Amino acid sequence: MTWWGFGALVFVAAVLSGARPGPGRHEVEIRGMAFHPAVLEVAPGDTVVWVNRDIVPHTATAKPAWDTGTLTQGRHGTIISRQPGELRYVCTLHPTMQGTLVTR
Amino acid sequence: MKRFSSARLSIILAFAASTHLSAQASPPNLSDPEVAHVAVTANSIDIELARVAIAKAHNAEVKTFARTMITDHSAVNGQAAALAGRLGVTPRDNPVSHSLLTGAQAARASLEKLGGGAFDRAYIDREVAYHQAVLDALDGLLIPTTENAELKKLLVDVRPAIATHLAHAKALQGSLADDR
Numbered sequence: 097m098t099w100w101g102f103g104a105l106v107f108v109a110a111v112l113s114g115a116r117p118g119p120g121r122h123e124v125e126i127r128g129m130a131f132h133p134a135v136l137e138v139a140p141g142d143t144v145v146w147v148n149r150d151i152v153p154h155t156a157t158a159k160p161a162w163d164t165g166t167l168t169q170g171r172h173g174t175i176i177s178r179q180p181g182e183l184r185y186v187c188t189l190h191p192t193m194q195g196t197l198v199t200r
Numbered sequence: 201m202k203r204f205s206s207a208r209l210s211i212i213l214a215f216a217a218s219t220h221l222s223a224q225a226s227p228p229n230l231s232d233p234e235v236a237h238v239a240v241t242a243n244s245i246d247i248e249l250a251r252v253a254i255a256k257a258h259n260a261e262v263k264t265f266a267r268t269m270i271t272d273h274s275a276v277n278g279q280a281a282a283l284a285g286r287l288g289v290t291p292r293d294n295p296v297s298h299s300l301l302t303g304a305q306a307a308r309a310s311l312e313k314l315g316g317g318a319f320d321r322a323y324i325d326r327e328v329a330y331h332q333a334v335l336d337a338l339d340g341l342l343i344p345t346t347e348n349a350e351l352k353k354l355l356v357d358v359r360p361a362i363a364t365h366l367a368h369a370k371a372l373q374g375s376l377a378d379d380r
Binding site for chain 2: 128129130150151152153168169189190191192193
């Protein structure tokens with residue numbers, strides 16, 4: 097394999113692994129029955145990933161725009177934010193848990 | 201092993217309709233396996249009552265709340281079972297668990313006599329009182345007195361879920377009162 101080919105392979109592997117959030121990718125951690133950060137600002141087209149660290153299941157839901165579905169411990173749900181604006185979302189299982197996604 | 205004072209014991213038993221232990225001269229010593237048994241029993245009690253609520257509740261949000269209680273308390277008991285297995289510990293039956301079960305049977309019997317909106321309000325009132333008592337027991341008794349670090353961490357990790365259940369139940373309590 098050439099050096100160029102090896103470099104391309106490493107790049108593709110890094111992209112596929114998604115190990116580190118980079119530009120355009122944001123992570124919201126769900127722990128202690130709260131969204132962290134509670135307010136997240138992203139650009140149109142950015143990817144947002146919710147990861148559930150709690151024992152109990154959660155959702156991140158902004159109906160009718162999007163819904164991660166039920167996320168058990170250790171699972172994640174992903175959306176791509178396309179519509180500019182401020183969107184409040186909740187965990188439908190625990191409606192007192194609320195977050196805000198700002199797209200601009 | 202640490203002993204529980206009568207006052208502290210009464211906190212955990214506040215949600216039991218029949219508090220036999222509060223009348224005992226000498227509160228029992230509870231080991232970590234017994235604390236684990238109390239925690240599992242408390243979760244199981246709420247799961248069983250939620251099953252009654254799903255069958256009998258009139259209000260859709262009350263049914264949804266009951267489903268969440270089953271999901272969440274089952275998840276916690278799953279973690280407790282996994283931890284016990286990992287530690288090679290068997291949760292040990294004890295008088296506190298017995299007293300909780302006695303109180304739960306009394307609560308269930310009184311709830312099963314009710315229907316419609318009266319059932320909804322009584323169930324949610326019970327859930328508010330139950331989760332408040334569990335929260336008090338976690339803060340004042342179970343977390344401070346548990347010796348095993350992993351069991352203590354599990355109780356600490358569970359605490360926010362109990363607080364959230366309490367907030368959810370209180371919100372429902374308010375909306376059901378408005379519907380009267």
